[in-house]
Structures are given as C-alpha cells and as structure tokens.
Amino acid sequence: MVRFLMKIIFLLFTIMPYNVHGYKRHVYVLNNLPQNSPKLKVHCASGDDDLGYHYPKVGEDFDWEFNAWSNTLFFCYFWWGDKDNVFDVFNSPNFCVKDASKLVPQYPSKCYWKVMGDGFYLGYEDNNGGKIIYQKYRDW
Numbered sequence: 001m002v003r004f005l006m007k008i009i010f011l012l013f014t015i016m017p018y019n020v021h022g023y024k025r026h027v028y029v030l031n032n033l034p035q036n037s038p039k040l041k042v043h044c045a046s047g048d049d050d051l052g053y054h055y056p057k058v059g060e061d062f063d064w065e066f067n068a069w070s071n072t073l074f075f076c077y078f079w080w081g082d083k084d085n086v087f088d089v090f091n092s093p094n095f096c097v098k099d100a101s102k103l104v105p106q107y108p109s110k111c112y113w114k115v116m117g118d119g120f121y122l123g124y125e126d127n128n129g130g131k132i133i134y135q136k137y138r139d140w
Contacts, residue, residue, distance in 0.1 A: 023093040026110045028063040031056040038081035068093045083140040103135045
C-alpha cells in the first residue's frame with residue numbers, strides 16, 4: 001500500500017506543471033538600441049542571486065534560467081547614456097510580470113525583454129511558429 005501511494009505521489013509531481021522544483025523559466029534581455037549609441041549596462045538580481053553587471057552589444061542578449069516559485073522576483077537596473085530605469089523583469093510564473101497579464105499569454109516559459117531607444121518591450125513566443133511578438137511595456 002505504501003509503495004502504491006508513493007507511485008501516485010511521484011506521478012502527480014511529474015505531470016503537474018508546478019512541482020517541488022518550481023516552474024522552469026528563462027529570461028532574455030536583448031539590446032536592440034541603435035548602432036553606435038552609448039553602451040547598455042544591465043544589472044539584474046533577486047533576493048537570492050546577484051547576476052552582476054552585463055554589457056550586451058547591440059543585437060546580443062543577456063539571459064538566465066531559474067526555477068520560479070510564486071514569490072520569485074528578479075529586477076534589472078538599466079543604464080544607457082544619460083537614461084536609466086529599474087523594474088521587475090520577473091515576478092509572476094503566470095505572466096513574467098504581474099502587470100503584463102494583457103501583454104503575454106498565461107504560463108510563458110520564456111520572458112523576452114527588448115531594450116530600444118524609446119523604451120522596453122516585453123515579448124512572448126507565438127504558438128504559430130515560435131516568432132517572438134513584442135509589445136511596449138514602458139518608456140525610459
């Protein structure tokens with residue numbers, strides 16, 4: 001009987017989208033600023049992990065993967081020339097960021113951020129071919 005119950009518990013954890021390891025998530029920060037513009041500087045962290053300072057070149061990204069729980073939060077600080085901004089890039093396994101529920105379908109495994117001259121765009125993979133669809137999230 002104990003063996004049977006252990007098998008049932010194991011099956012539940014393997015078929016449920018949320019298991020003892022959390023949701024697997026991947027965040028990408030793409031530098032899509034104009035060529036020959038000041039260098040983009042990005043510093044991302046959570047309460048547990050400091051990802052350090054990164055300087056992705058135009059057309060390149062900085063990315064990381066993690067197991068997300070309902071209370072997981074990553075924020076990034078961005079600097080570009082005389083502009084700067086800071087905000088959560090991940091605070092909800094359901095939508096990447098809670099206030100973007102209208103921008104991203106529910107339960108994305110990847111959160112795409114595109115940094116542009118006019119602001120920040122949040123993207124998701126389209127189910128019809130994997131193309132990334134971006135929508136403006138905020139200004140600089």
